[in-house]
Each structure stands twice: as structure tokens, then as C-alpha cells.
Amino acid sequence: MQPLSIKNADLRQIRLIATDLDGTLTKKGKFSPKLLQTLEKLAKHDITVLIVTGRSVAWVDGIRTYLPIEGAIAENGGIYFPSSHDEPEILISIDNLVSHRQALRETFQELQNFFPHLEESFDNTFRITDWTFELQGLTLSDLQKINQFCQSKNWSFTYSTIQCHIKPLQQNKANSLLQVLKKHFSILSPYEVMTVGDSLNDEPLFNPELFPISVGVANISHYLSQLKHSPRYITNKPECDGFSELANLILSQKNL
Template identity: 50%
Template sequence: MTAKRLQALATEQGRQALAQIRLVATDMDGTLTQAEEFNDSLLVMLEKLQTSGMPVLITTGRSAGWVHGLLHYLPVVLAIAENGGLYFTKANRYPTFLQPIADDHRQLLLQQFNRLRQKYPQLKESSDNPFRLTDWTFDVTGLSLESLQWMTDNCHENGWGFTYSTVQCHIKPLPQDKASGLTQVIAQQFPDLAHHQVLTIGDSPNDESMFDPAQFPNSVGVANVSHYLDALAHHPTFVTQAEEGQGFSELVKALFAAMNP
């Protein structure tokens, strides 16, 4: 499947979907970033959304420690870290956990990482791993789709979940994913919103659960999601023409046009 077969955002169907939106839930790396960095355009778009009264939250695979600091600087209402494991709000800088975590959780994650290293001894723990609370990460660079599938199967056989992004691979609790975490956050922080009023945005396999139309019917992939379509069971409802942060800017402009016809 190619990106051309996905529904273009600039259609009447896309406009009707965007007109319903009351909350934006977006991935970060490869979606808000451009060439792995935030640029001026992103900050302008986030500030415009904030000023218009459209709340934005980030849902990322990045670590709790990393996200805790980032939330202080960006005009967003809250941030979900570690692919749905926990979240921080502006008002409460202590993490709210979305999955139960046992005292020996990190040791058990390390055991599973070592199982994977028995077959792939070259695996390198990610530099942000010491700042994580709910998952265990290692670098994705150089891993084939076949290797990633084997890791997924091995983790499942041992009672763990597994996902990956453009940045890293994640060993995590089986029920932990972005959609389940986002669902809990909506119930806790935005109880009056229906899921069709939430716009989910992403670009890679760890965003797949947010592309599930049974959970979030209005989803958008920035154009670089096309690199992963063959690996995704769920595809975004709409796709932008531009990649990465430029795709997010394209989306925000379309959202404003739908909000102010």
C-alpha cells in the first residue's frame, strides 16, 4: 500500500472531520520535528492553537525524564510519555501512571532485553534509558523489519509488548500503547470529549494504535508515514502532502480553515 491510497487531508471529507475536532493529540519525533529538530514554524503553530482555544497534547515514546523537562517549554496542555505509560500536566509535574508498575519492573525489563541480546548481541541501550520508568529502550538503527518482527514475537512470548519508532525500540507492558494511554487521559482530563472530537497525529509504528478507527476515527499521518505502511495493521484516516513538521504545519492550517469556514 502507498500513501497515495490514503485519504488526502485537503478533501471535503477531511474538512468535515477537522470541523469536529476539539483536542489535538500528536506524536513528536518525525511528526513535530523537522530533520530531528523543532523549528520556528512549529512554535508558531502551537502558539496559534493555544490562542485559539484548541488544546494540544503530546503523546510520545520519549522518556519520562525527557518529557518532564520538555513540557515546561512548549505551549501544550500535557504530555504523555513512554508510549502511554504515564503523563505530566502543567499543574502537576509528578507523573500520573497509566499502567501498574511493580517494584522490580526495571529488573524484569532488563531480563527481557538480555533475552533479545542473546540473538542480537549488537543491541545498544538507548542513552535516555536511565530516565525511563515504564519501558526499556534500545537503538533501532540497523535493524531489519524481519528482526523487529522476531523481537515483537519474542517479547509477546515472554509476556511483554514491543514497538518501535524512527528513534528507538521499546520493551513495555503488553497493554501499554498510545491509544490506551490517551483514552485514559481523555477520561481523566477531558471527560466531556468524545473520541471523534480528538485528532490523533503520527508517523511510525508506535503510533499505530492511534490510527485504529475503532478507537480514534479521525487520525492523520504526516507523509513520512508512507515508509511504514506495510508494517502497520492500522493506517491513518488522512495523510498530509508534506513530511514531518512541515506536514504538521499543513495540518494546522487545514484545521484552522475548517474551524473558520
Template identity: 50%
Template sequence: MKPEIITKGRLKPINNYDWTNIKLIASDMDGTLTKVEQFDSELFDTLDRLATAGVKVLITTGRSAGWVQAIATYLPIVGAIAENGGLLYWQDDLKPRFMSDLDFQEHRLQLNRVYRILKSKFPQLEESPDNVFRLTDWTFEVAGLSLTELEHIEAICNGEGYGFTYSTIQCHIKPIHQDKGLALDQVISQHFPDLKPEQILTIGDSPNDESLFNPEKFSLSIGVANIVRYRDHLQYLPAYMTSKFEGEGFRELAELIINS
């Protein structure tokens, strides 16, 4: 059953804004571009139409470096940020661009150490199958974990000097300052220095997108309708919300931008 949508506070409907000037969309992937965990043909059409309209799309996802290199290759987008801000793939140069300096061999050992600590306290944890393709973070499945358990896991990670976040799909152990918002800030500075804040919008659906909703950095932030399930657990809420869920919400927004 889909959660009831209750619009209050800063969650304004997207049809209350004129989206004429948008030049860049920074979008989460799972739960925002997908529909029941998959891309559909309508998404490819929407991305093509945005590109034709002169609107660039940059994906910002928690998915692994291995997955995201393929995504940046095959989708009509300018690039993709992987591992919640760990690295960037640019469509015309698919070498990974790391957002911070890491000793990767030692870093992976430390991430594994923290995961083993969590596993000893929560034996039900299941390592994500894509860890073999990861460079900057370590993931395990979010399914079956309560909010109380997630908060306890975050406290343990912080105590070990690491950050933690989660999405509708996975939990992430990561460097404490690694997040989508910081990485996007760097990308905008380096690749889109002429864009004004009112020409950039961010969109997501879950706690690992929260840094994209920080109003001090991104004034035009949007949550697809499924964000409501997390609204009481986020420090930052998006400024606007679609009326539709998942990929249908993204397309709802895209239609407004294209038609404007």
C-alpha cells in the same frame, strides 16, 4: 530520498475533510512534530496559534519520562504522555501520573533481563542513552535493524511476557498492554469527558503510533506523509494523510484547522 506517496485504501488527503470542530490534537513527537529530529521555530509558532484558536495539543511520545517532563513544561501544550502510554505529565501539575501500578524496582530488573536475552541473540543492539531517565519501558536503537529482525525481536519479547514496538528512533520493551491509544483513552475520559469523537484527532508517523489509528477508538486519525514507509506493516492505517513530511505535515494540518 523521500518515499513515493501512493494514496490508496483509507489514506485520504486531509483537505477532503472539514476540520472546523477540532478541540484536541493528540500528536506523536519524533517524525511528526520534528523536522530532521529537531523542533524548529515554526513549530512553536504553530502551537501558539493552535492554543489561541482554542485547540489543545497533547503530545503522545515514546520518549522517556525525563525528557517528557521538560517538554510538558516548556511547550504551549496541555500535557504529554511519555513512554508510549506509561505515564502522563499535565502542564499545571508536573508530577508523573502513572497509567498502571508497577513495582518499579522489580519492573526495571525484568526489562533489563529481557534486553539481555535480546542482546545475546542480536549482539549489535545498542541501549539508548536515555534509559537512565525511563520508568516503564526499556529502549535500544532501531538503526540498522531489518524488518525481519524487528519481527524476531517482537516474538522474543512476547514469549517473555512483554510487549514490543518501535519508531523511527528507538525500539521499546514494555508492558504488553501499554500503548499510546489506551493511555489516550484514559486521558480523554478523565480530562475531556465532554468532547465528542469528531472533536478529537490523532496524528503520528510510525508503528508505535498504530494504536492511535485504531478506528474503533479514534475515527479522525492522520499520518504525516512519512507513514507510507510502514503502510504494509501496520494492522491499522490512519484515515487521512498529509501531503508533507514530518513537522511540515503537522503544520499543513494545523493551518487547515486554524483557518477553518
């Protein structure tokens, strides 16, 4: 296995890592001691970490309290939690939350007419901006048909390794991250930000016109054929081990 090859000049500039959570920071679906050690080392060297996840607001509100991170974006770009004590910020325009949720529900129920086995995700009740259902049992062809249906109803659709998401058209990880960077980290240039992910819903973070330094952990290989934008670099190791591999490479340049 060859060492991960990233230009040293790119590594030395990095001041903020915007990373996916599930499949990127987890290992077999769980947090590990290695993750906590890695995040603590990054914080010690003044490398800011933002989580950009499809997880619900309730879930993200919990983890921001316990992990050594600067903030977290939930629901694939719907809401930002600046820190463990600050109030969350809704990143998309929603006129009425009740009618918004009802419209999402109606779209999901229509989908069930074509795919009767679809099951609402366990955390969907706690969501605000998107609607989620289980990925299990869906083929790539099914997912493409669901995407076309959602677009016909003026929604966007994406999926990760664990869930499918129906959401507003402009709601994605890239748009939300750009908003957060502009408001909270305006002094950073695009070359001081590294984006990291592992799945299809991370594709917006791999757009080189927006984020020139992007990385996929090794398990992104399952989705490369489906991505319009691929990560600039790919780690040798999957999941949390790949993220730690990347972090150590960044830190090795900071210590020169």
C-alpha cells in the same frame, strides 16, 4: 501536489489534537520556529494539543515546560504529565518499580544473546515503564523476531523511527490516551479528537474504532505496508511541515 482533503465537518469539530513528537512535530530531528508558531496559533484558537510520545519521562518533563501544550504522555503510554506544574501520573499498574526494571533488563540481556550488537538507548537510564534500545542495524526480519521473543516473555514490543521499546502488554499510545481523555477531557466526544503520527508505534492511534479522525504526516508512507490500522488521512508534507499543513486546515475552518 493536491491539497490535503479532509471533510470540513470533521475539521470544524476538532477541539483536541493528540500528536506524536519525533518525525511528526520535529523536522530533521529538531524543533523549528514553524512548530512554535503553529502550536501558538492552535492555543490561541482554543485547540488543545497533547503530545503522545515514546520519549522518556525525563525528556518529556522538560519539553512540557517550554512548549505551549496542555500535557504530554511519555514512554508510549506509561506516564502522563498534565501540565508544567502538576505531578505525573503513572498510567499502568506496576507493583514494584525496582523489580519491574530488573525484569526488563533481563529480557534485554536475553535478546543480546541472539543480537549481540543491540545497544541500550542513551535515555534508557531515565525511564520508568519501558526499556529502549537502538534501532540502527536491525532489519525488518530482526524486528519481527524480537517482537515474537518479547511476546513469549509476556512483554509487548514496538519501535519508532529512532528506538525500540520493550514494555508491558497493555501499554500503548491508544490505551493511555483513552485514560487521559476520560479523566481530564471527559466532555469531548471521539469526533472532537484528532490523532496524528508518523511511525509504527503510532498505529494504535490510527484505530478507527477508537479514534475516527486520524492523520499521518507524509513520512508515514514508509510504514503503511506494516500497519494493521492506517491513518484515515495523510498530509502532503512530511514531519513538522505536515503537522503545520494540518493545523492550518483546521484553523481555516475555525475562522469561517
